[in-house]
Amino acid sequence: MKTIKALLPWCHTNLLGYSVDSIIKAGYSPLVVVLGYEATRLKPHIPISATTVVNKDYLTGKSSSIIKGIKTLESLSLNLDSVLITSVDQPRSVELLSALREAMQNSTEGTLIASPISKGRIGHPTIFNSSLQKELLEISEESKGVRSIVSRHQDKRLLVSTNDPLALTNLNTLSDYQATLHSMNPEFIE
Numbered sequence: 001m002k003t004i005k006a007l008l009p010w011c012h013t014n015l016l017g018y019s020v021d022s023i024i025k026a027g028y029s030p031l032v033v034v035l036g037y038e039a040t041r042l043k044p045h046i047p048i049s050a051t052t053v054v055n056k057d058y059l060t061g062k063s064s065s066i067i068k069g070i071k072t073l074e075s076l077s078l079n080l081d082s083v084l085i086t087s088v089d090q091p092r093s094v095e096l097l098s099a100l101r102e103a104m105q106n107s108t109e110g111t112l113i114a115s116p117i118s119k120g121r122i123g124h125p126t127i128f129n130s131s132l133q134k135e136l137l138e139i140s141e142e143s144k145g146v147r148s149i150v151s152r153h154q155d156k157r158l159l160v161s162t163n164d165p166l167a168l169t170n171l172n173t174l175s176d177y178q179a180t181l182h183s184m185n186p187e188f189i190e
């Protein structure tokens with residue numbers, strides 16, 4: 001990206017600020033933010049209400065950050081129904097995050113996973129029933145991370161239909177970021 005991805009401008013703030021704000025406004029609590037690269041530069045952009053943890057092993061892959069986040073949640077000793085896992089390069093609207101949370105809360109007892117679906121494609125983020133926390137602690141890059149859990153429990157996955165234009169957004173490269181900004185409503189990004 002030639003810069004810190006999390007600090008790229010997005011919707012009157014930056015990707016990190018937008019993501020954290022959307023998650024809070026959508027009613028998710030508690031919020032654990034896992035930082036890695038340039039953690040000291042990112043930490044000031046996180047509200048004090050969030051729990052911040054630094055993953056010093058971030059170079060080993062996303063799985064290590066997810067495990068760090070789950071362990072931090074467990075240390076809070078809360079009785080959680082589910083866990084949302086999202087990434088700063090997949091900005092999502094409050095509306096999408098709210099719809100996903102509500103769908104998971106109102107789902108049948110056997111539902112273990114919920115993900116958005118748009119235009120026939122499954123997007124992110126993914127919500128996992130808290131009964132899957134042990135499995136989340138055992139993920140690795142070699143086993144394809146959370147994809148291995150989703151594959152194992154495919155029959156207990158709820159797909160939440162959405163027309164939200166951000167449902168499939170993934171900003172892996174500078175060209176992804178620029179193309180997404182170009183396609184967005186100008187008022188959204190100013």
